[in-house]
Amino acid sequence: MQLRPHHLLCIQKFTGHGYDEPFTQHMTSIVSALKSHPQTEITVTQGCDDLCQRCPNNHGGTCTSLEKVAGMDAAVLQHCGLTPEETAPWHELARKARQRILDSLSGHLRQLPVGGALPAHGAWRGVRGRVYGRMV
Ligand code: SF4
Numbered sequence: 001m002q003l004r005p006h007h008l009l010c011i012q013k014f015t016g017h018g019y020d021e022p023f024t025q026h027m028t029s030i031v032s033a034l035k036s037h038p039q040t041e042i043t044v045t046q047g048c049d050d051l052c053q054r055c056p057n058n059h060g061g062t063c064t065s066l067e068k069v070a071g072m073d074a075a076v077l078q079h080c081g082l083t084p085e086e087t088a089p090w091h092e093l094a095r096k097a098r099q100r101i102l103d104s105l106s107g108h109l110r111q112l113p114v115g116g117a118l119p120a121h122g123a124w125r126g127v128r129g130r131v132y133g134r135m136v
Pocket residue numbers: 004048049051052055056057058062063064065066069118120121
């Protein structure tokens with residue numbers, strides 16, 4: 001499976017809401033598959049990934065919010081010490097993202113539905129300002 005770096009966080013904070021019904025169903029199935037099969041090999045990609053497949057912002061393989069998501073991707077790569085095209089089991093990448101980013105968030109930020117709704121990544125605004133701001 002291919003995943004953009006910041007989706008390592010979105011998947012772990014998914015609350016069952018998405019851009020639209022097809023996207024939400026698709027994300028639900030990915031989250032569920034990774035929960036059931038934590039050994040799934042993930043390749044970190046900087047382009048549209050498996051999660052983006054059903055996103056209304058994916059226009060022919062290009063994210064219409066590219067400027068925003070590219071910054072988040074770069075921040076996660078840097079903070080987690082990952083490189084593009086790196087491959088590792090889901091549980092390892094998820095743990096890195098959790099320990100190096102999510103666990104460092106203060107209590108109230110931890111409650112943010114980070115990527116839960118992936119509302120045009122709006123939920124990331126607070127995180128970007130408070131966390132990514134010091135990372136990128
Ligand atoms: S907004 Fe962009 S990066 Fe996020 S899921 Fe949609 S296409 Fe992918």
